[in-house]
Amino acid sequence: MENNIRAIALDVLIKIEQNQAYSNLQLNQTLQKANVKEIDKGLLTSIVYGTIQRKNTIDFYLDQLLNKPIKKKDRWVISLLRLSIFQMLYMDRVPDHAIIHEAVEIAKQRGHQGLAGLVNGILRKLQREGTAEMDKKAGAGSEKAALTYSMPQWLFDRWSSQFGNEDAEKMAESNLLPSPVTARVNTMLTTRDEVLQQLEQEGVSAEEGELSPEGIIIKDGYLPGTEVYNKGLVTIQDESSMLVARAVAPLPGEVILDACAAPGGKSTHMAEMMKGNGKVVSLDLHAHKIELINKQAKRLGLENIEASVLDARKAGEKYDSASFDRVLVDAPCSGFGVIRKKPDLKWSKTEEDVLKLASIQKDILESASQMVKAGGQLVYSTCTVDQEENSEVAEWFLQNHPEFEWDPDFSEKMPEKVKTFIIEGRSDLQIMPHYFNSDGFYIAAYRKKTTGGEKHA
Numbered sequence: 001m002e003n004n005i006r007a008i009a010l011d012v013l014i015k016i017e018q019n020q021a022y023s024n025l026q027l028n029q030t031l032q033k034a035n036v037k038e039i040d041k042g043l044l045t046s047i048v049y050g051t052i053q054r055k056n057t058i059d060f061y062l063d064q065l066l067n068k069p070i071k072k073k074d075r076w077v078i079s080l081l082r083l084s085i086f087q088m089l090y091m092d093r094v095p096d097h098a099i100i101h102e103a104v105e106i107a108k109q110r111g112h113q114g115l116a117g118l119v120n121g122i123l124r125k126l127q128r129e130g131t132a133e134m135d136k137k138a139g140a141g142s143e144k145a146a147l148t149y150s151m152p153q154w155l156f157d158r159w160s161s162q163f164g165n166e167d168a169e170k171m172a173e174s175n176l177l178p179s180p181v182t183a184r185v186n187t188m189l190t191t192r193d194e195v196l197q198q199l200e201q202e203g204v205s206a207e208e209g210e211l212s213p214e215g216i217i218i219k220d221g222y223l224p225g226t227e228v229y230n231k232g233l234v235t236i237q238d239e240s241s242m243l244v245a246r247a248v249a250p251l252p253g254e255v256i257l258d259a260c261a262a263p264g265g266k267s268t269h270m271a272e273m274m275k276g277n278g279k280v281v282s283l284d285l286h287a288h289k290i291e292l293i294n295k296q297a298k299r300l301g302l303e304n305i306e307a308s309v310l311d312a313r314k315a316g317e318k319y320d321s322a323s324f325d326r327v328l329v330d331a332p333c334s335g336f337g338v339i340r341k342k343p344d345l346k347w348s349k350t351e352e353d354v355l356k357l358a359s360i361q362k363d364i365l366e367s368a369s370q371m372v373k374a375g376g377q378l379v380y381s382t383c384t385v386d387q388e389e390n391s392e393v394a395e396w397f398l399q400n401h402p403e404f405e406w407d408p409d410f411s412e413k414m415p416e417k418v419k420t421f422i423i424e425g426r427s428d429l430q431i432m433p434h435y436f437n438s439d440g441f442y443i444a445a446y447r448k449k450t451t452g453g454e455k456h457a
């Protein structure tokens with residue numbers, strides 16, 4: 001079976017490369033379609049994600065190991081070599097000779113004897129000589145760090161200048177770790193203790209989350225196959241992401257706007273917090289994603305979510321201004337806080353993308369903020385760590401909108417553990433992946449003044 005798993009992993013990697021498909025979507029599709037046993041899903045995921053995560057470092061070795069270029073039509077061999085090198089250098093589950101044997105078999109089946117010989121030669125050389133000689137060519141300073149942590153150089157340099165070298169290295173290193181599976185308990189239907197007990201009965205080992213009172217961490221077992229999941233008692237969500245709805249703090253009976261809502265993680269969380277009373281209006285730009293929100297709402301037994309397609313920049317064409325108690329802008333972003341779950345982002349996003357996204361984020365915030373009632377709340381969040389998309393957007397908003405102020409109750413809404421990261425006099429929070437082994441998230445919370453603030457024209 002493991003040989004088969006490697007062949008499937010190769011297919012996934014080829015599709016991601018050829019179609020520039022998102023790694024998580026491609027992998028999930030394969031996990032659902034291919035006949036992969038529960039027990040092998042973890043191995044498949046580790047090989048695919050690990051190979052993409054370490055691409056930079058693996059290619060640094062591969063370039064030195066290859067003594068002639070591989071023909072365009074045989075590009076799949078590069079993916080086969082990458083996933084084999086990943087296993088040899090970073091996984092200790094299978095001995096090198098077995099990895100090499102399997103790679104050679106796959107090369108024979110997919111290609112021909114010549115390619116099998118090439119694969120054999122390269123991998124045997126790595127097995128024999130190791131990486132010590134090759135490592136001497138790794139450069140110094142940030143060039144070396146980018147290679148060690150397998151980061152694009154521009155991104156590592158950007159993080160170094162934004163957070164300092166130490167935090168940049170810690171974050172880059174923690175991005176290479178597997179992401180824990182965490183879930184949110186549907187507190188409208190059950191309690192965290194009950195869910196933990198039921199999961200134990202279903203053979204899934206889980207424990208209380210670190211950050212959020214409704215969070216659980218899966219230690220062993222596959223959550224989506226359980227009754228607990230099917231009955232809508234939990235939603236898979238990162239713990240730092242759960243803090244966003246806490247910052248919005250919706251109350252039963254209120255009307256909430258979730259301006260960028262799909263696939264509905266935060267809309268459903270807020271609807272649960274409202275105990276099904278009141279309404280969450282969930283918008284998204286993409287029609288096909290609205291179905292995802294509705295599907296989750298149905299699974300969770302939530303009837304107070306109204307999802308529709310709309311560009312949040314045009315919210316004013318459909319809704320009256322000042323007509324929502326609270327507004328959430330969980331904006332489209334570079335996603336650099338979720339690299340562990342979507343490793344291809346580090347290779348696909350560019351500095352230009354960050355600039356474009358910051359401009360879209362400002363436009364969405366500008367429009368959605370018009371919808372907040374006097375005295376109401378506005379929350380801006382992203383799953384990135386880039387300051388240009390985070391604190392710079394949040395500060396820009398406040399400078400241009402004197403009718404808003406930092407939310408004075410923000411700190412109270414946050415769990416003790418994160419309070420130390422909130423700077424006095426502000427109400428925003430940057431969580432880095434290495435702080436709590438979670439996704440990186442940014443949250444800024446504002447309150448619309450009841451009097452005094454004059455909006456700039």
Ligand SMILES: C[S@@+](CC[C@H](N)C(=O)[O-])C[C@H]1O[C@@H](n2cnc3c(N)ncnc32)[C@H](O)[C@@H]1O
Nearest residue numbers: 260261262263264265266284285311312330332
């Ligand atoms: C970070 S995701 C939102 C995640 C979601 N809040 C959740 O918790 O599941 C950003 C979403 O914004 C949507 N989007 C992008 N541009 C938009 C726009 N101009 N108006 C509304 N939605 C937009 C994207 O389709 C994407 O689904």
